[in-house]
Amino acid sequence: MQINVKVKRFNPEADRRPYWAEYTLEARGSDRVLDVINHLKWEVDGSLAFRRSCAHGICGSDAMLINGVNRLACKVLVKDLGERITIEPIRGLPVLKDLIVDMEPFFDAYKAVLPFFINDDPPPPAERHQSPEDRAIFDETTKCILCAACTTSCPVFWTNGRYLGPAAIVNAHRFIFDSRDQGAAERLGVLNQANGLWRCRTAYNCTEACPRDIPITRAIEEVKRALLWRGA
């Protein structure tokens, strides 16, 4: 089928402001949007810039705003979008070139919540034990691939770039609810600060944007409750 693709482009070495470029091309319904923009890059305009690697929704490189919704370009098919496709960079992070944004502020927020296992007891010779039930409590939040689809869909983040954002909270959740971890109080302390957890307005955009189907709003609410009950 013939499709019309609009891509928001910006080359910092040539353009003063972003502009829309339109392309008409042949595609199959089973093509991924990544296949479409690869085709544009390979056959039409080599300068089109975007990140990609695994091409099947695991590496988290290619989050984009596609027909108004944050998605991974490699995980949405043409047949699910129709004949008119618009592609923009994810919002709230500085655009560096075309669909490439500056990911450093996103990773800085992630690092702020101490996203690593904390347990200062000497480890046993074999594994630490954990029941399947305790393991299941934080299963969903271990799926995060740090693609930034959630954080850059958040209206609070759009207006306040210092808000830690849903991805950071998801990764805090992954450790706060891990029965083996001892760093919950410290993490909750970080999340209790002005640009932390309480900025969340439950817009639910993050949950809808997550390509890994993590119930992000629920995870954020669980962390809020942990903060109320446990204190920080």
Next chain:
Amino acid sequence: MKRAHKFDVLVVGAGGAGLMAARYAAQHPGVSVAVISKLYPTRSHTGAAQGGVGAALGNVSEDHPEWHAFDTIKGGDYLTDQDVAERFAVEVIEAVYELEHMGLPFNRTPEGKIAQRKFGGHTREFGKSAVERACYAADRTGHMILQTLYQQSIKDQVNFFNEFHVLDLILEDGACLGVVAYELATGALHTFHAKATIIATGGNGRMFKVTSNAHALTGDLMSIAYRRGLPIEDPEFYQFHPTGLYKLGVLLTEGARGEGAILRNGDGERFMERYAPTIKDLAPRDMVSRAMYLEVREGRGAGPDKDYIHLDLTHIDAHVIETRLPDITEFSRIYLGVDPVKELVPIQPTAHYAMGGIPTTIDTNVISDGRNTIVPGLYAAGEVACASIHGANRLGTNSLGDLIVFGRRAGIEAARFAAGETHRDLPDGAQDRARELVEGVRKGPRKERVAHLRRQLQETMQDHASVFRTEAFLRKQVGILQELQERYRGVGVEDGGHQYNTELIEAIELGFLLDNAEQLVHAALNRTESRGAHSREDHQERDDANWLKHTLVYKDEDGVRIDYKPVTLGKYEPKPRTY
């Protein structure tokens, strides 16, 4: 940003092997460490590994490292260096416990131990029956390893240079003094001066048309080492994973068969019973991929063109599928519109893993010849390296094991070496070769499109040098590669800019891929036997008298030169490989 950097230990690549190496190098007091990656670390392809990491913990049923070592050696069709396999099978147990201590969320047994499941070629008592050895976190074990190691690297405050493409190794008087890298954000070349450099850059599957490998897996460092006169070991042994999604190549874990899934041909027959009567669908990957290929060739494929095989999960409890195999279930639903709970999944073999690579000693030192001459200051670990643990065919789960065991070993050895060294002076013009490479593409004539040459490379490699090979097809492919190398001189770029010039990078990566294909095809043509993943239709038997030896492929002025390295044997005598 300054463009000259100095560290004691430099790690190239931020996947499982690279991050493990960085962690262990940084634990050496007073040793400075940096990691360079052409991606953000969490984008590395370790994250796509699914099924598990094999270690004889014995949490589900009795198991021993000796059994694991034997399976690895037999799985490698006796080309595995037996000392390496034996040490690996012991150290992987420690390494798995260490990952758990770093917080890795493995699935759990009812007693709270690390859960384990069956995988291809992993057996109890030297081949009697399949054993639960794969330690797993649902079907995202690699994702959890990558995330856990990246998390630890934040805790350890490791220095990262993200989106830096290494374009050259600095080699002087036979020793490695660092690398030259291209910064994607600015187009600037940077010099990284190091006492020890660890290569951990993964595989080269993008030389094939149907592959499970990420776009980034273009064999860069295998090409750079080769251009610098270092050999590549055993490149003819390239693994095709049996269960790639039809036409896409996206991986569906062998863990699915570990959980009971069955391969069926177009007649609905469980054909693996004919090829591997004891362990059937859990035979090693080389054997299963060949069996699938033969079923299709003999007219028993599935689908309108009878060109694929079915993976049948429909008899497995839906809850097991949704909880232990959620990602592959989603891949099948999204990309093929097929629900594995209710329907058969169309699959075909997909180019997956390089058993060969940059040759190393058991301690991960890179070597420059068949006499184990060490290149001072240069180490390699993970898929890019060849120790050789996987021999002629890697067992499922042993790639993740390889990353953590040899990544760790590389970090320890490189730091120890660096602690006793001073930085040697860099040679004049250290950036010259990298600059020539970049400028050559930037100013290229633009007579050829990178995408067209790459597609031709991938299609012809798939047709002439994949699961089955013959002299005629390999000779044809040698000619095609020569022509493609010639045409490659005609490429160029439309994007004349310096910032995020991904077009330039793709062009350079194609050059690397062409070298990788050259290594593979020449070695495959040279080896007139069938062993493991290298299957010659014109030489169908394994020939231990002449070929129980590793290949070393060199590039020299006259073209491709082949040499050999003996296999380290041990207590397991080479035997016919049946399952």
